[in-house]
Amino acid sequence: MTRLLEAEDLRVSFRHKEGDALAVRGVDLHVDEGESLGIVGESGSGKSVTSLALMGLLQSPPAEIRADVLTYDRIDLARASKRVLQDLRGKGMAMVFQEPMTSLDPVFTVGNQLAEPLMLHLGMSKRQANTRSAELLARVEIPDPAGVLGSYPHQLSGGMRQRVMIAMAISCKPKLLIADEPTTALDVTIQAQVLELIKDLQKENGMALVMITHDMGVIAETTDRVAVMYGGLIMETAGVRDLFANPLHPYTKALLASIPRPDADPAKRLYAIPGASPNPVNPPSGCPFHPRCELSDARCASDLPGKTITGGNRMARCWRLS
Amino acid sequence: MNAVLSVRELKKYFISRSGPFWKPKIRTVKAVDGVSFDLGENETLGLVGESGCGKSTTGSLLVRLLDPTSGSILYRGTELAGMPENELAPIRKKMQMIFQDPYASLDPMMTLGAVVAEPWDIHGLYGTKERRVEAEKLLALVGLEGDYAKRYPHELSGGQRQRVAIARSLALDPEILIADEPTSALDVSVKAQIINLLRDIRDRRGLSMIFVSHDLGVVRHVSDRIVVMYLGRVMEEGLSKDIFARPRHPYTRALLDAIPLPDPSRIRERKRIRGEASLKDALADACPFLPRCPNKGAGCDSQRPPLAELGPGHRCACLYPDTKEAF
């Protein structure tokens, strides 16, 4: 297994007048070729900012990015030149975003926007790019690809637009696809179609996938390994089956217990995690989850727990486990 | 069962006119196209479906935020559809609504105490001093004890704001709550808080509730009965446990199959449907689900399948319903 993406002690903060927002506070992660990593967390967990930092899409003021290691395909992302990064984006690694309704430029046709990365990264001519674009649209199961090529984004539904985004992202056959909540804004039956599409494309192209979501069901369906983020830190990582069968971290356990499931017994009261997600401008001291954790004690409130590594690739940050 | 609310053939058509006035192009959007159901005492009815199915519009019609194009809404025998505004006021006290967006449903310029007390202001109840006391009681009821009354919405998290919205909805001591996607804009860990809160309040006060949502997991925990809508019409209706255990309508089935379950080891046989819902498919004399339906057969394109009774309290608008179990 070749390691494709490696990040060690990634930290991202945003300068604000009221104080810096510590969005990501020391995250280690890695993705191997062809692997599917899930990053699950709620709002304020830092999961989206992590993905933007990996792609180099954060504006550098106000964002400040630091990392001990940040490499992709043996390229040092922290030190690489703008040209190298531009070349990488869209070709080596690509991203699909959450809101299909606002992700496309409204004044250019779908075909025009699809052709851009093809012409830029692969040096195709306009005609070649259009042919390839039509093929891509067909692959993402859009009916009438030729017609859609000449359409404007506002003529397509949310599900269609998201498929266009996916087609655009995989057009140059990137080795890594980062999907940030790709189906959150879609209806559940469309979500199922799009997730299936992403999984198929991943297999076909041997692509690695980073799936960012708040939905544990999506994690269960689409990932091999999972990192659970909370308050800017990774609380637990494990293989997907291990995580669900035997969660170690109190937050993971609480999260799993509080999900309203359609196959659950409604007579049983749902476990509700008290409190609310931490504010990045003023994160809690010590373990970020301690104010809401049933097992927390004085040590949890003052010291950030170190990483406990257990066999089989599992990690968890909790004083209770060491 | 006494029906607190009885809806019959409710319709809401949105008509838009464009083009020059001598040759207008009229487009009709049939957002709600003949919906009927009953809501019993102390019962929670879940109104489910995907975007565009008309569930939110139906909720708005019930409280007369929108006026129906046709059909009847009976509140304990009184016809609400077509009732003039001034007569609605006393009835409005009995039916209150909770909205989806906790960031938009509270006036940012009002303190929380003022927000909760506003209904009393509108209906002329309680003196100033009493209002303060009662407002604090209501806020405490939803878990916001202490001096929350003086705070402003922007100081609260989404979950807390939704609690305030719930408190406000209880100010007039209603009989019926209509909750329009109250948890959809909330974090996963907070959804459970609001679900539990709604359940507690409903049980304690003996409220009837209509719970509109696209999230079937949430609906499962809150509803006694469920109505499944698609493109403005009712596809299936029945007890929550029956529908989740054995969905009969192929759309309900597809809806349940599509939900990704947080359980990687579970293998279930899932039917996938293709395509998207489009109002163009909602023809007057055919089943709206026809273009995407795996069960389609003769007769589906020539009539609107009637709601047929398939079991006690379980009705389904399909000529070829499913029979297998779901979960």
Place this chain on the structure above:
Amino acid sequence: MLGYILKRVVSLLVTFIVVSLIIFSLMRVIPGGPFDEDKMPLSPAAKAKIMAQYGLDKPPAIQYLRYMASALRFDFGIPYQSPGETVVQLLGRAWPPSLILGGLGMLIGTPLGMLLGIMAALRRNRPIDYFASGLSTLGMTVPVYVISLMLMLVFGVWLKWLPTSGWGTPVNWILPVTAYAVTPLAIFARYTRSAVLDTLNKPFVTVLYAKGLPFRLILFKHILRNAAIPMITVFFPVLIGITTGSIFVEQMFRVPGLGSYFVTSIQKRDYPLEMALILLLTLMVGVAYIITDLAYYFLNPRTRVKGTE
């Protein structure tokens, strides 16, 4: 497409008629007439003769209809304050300087303003942004006659580089055009800055970066095109709005243009001239809006093709 233009032209004609009716009535309503007697007392007979000569003895409705009938033949009568020529001749003489002044002013001020606005938006909160915003505020708040005065003082009196009045040679044009250009520069700097900033913050721009597009391409292809849409809505109307500012510039620099006639024709109750001027203004405004609508139609695909939203 053609039908659309035709519709707009027809509505413009209707606007003309309505405007002419309103102006006509307003002018007759204000007290006084073109031949008031405080300065030059007239005998009743002489007065009657003059009134008949100018057709002012007939009832207003007849006067209006006679005026409109000749207007259709492009005969707008004779200006009372300058009976030696027709209104059309007067306009023909006075319009070119105003056109040159306004045209050059816009031609210089607008692109400069836009450039300044774009740079300010791209370098937000840096020196150039503060400079552009400051200049723009000054340009919009300081009255144009003050700006004219300052220019005259600095360049005409102190430095003695440029003439301060007259319209003979192009050298005379420099100062008045500069004074005129300040307003469009200021306005467009502000509008462009906010249009570009708004566009930069849109989510699809992040997606463009994610595709690996170089900044140059993002700016010139995507951002400017999108920013142009809100800009266009204000462009031509601002253009026309600025024409009224020419009155001050023309007075200050003694430019023999239409500006002064706008005011004097009302003061002197010069009905024919004043009506013609207003109709001319209406024409310009109407055409400006038609061009704006057409430009908007071409720039924004959402107006051209119906969507699902």
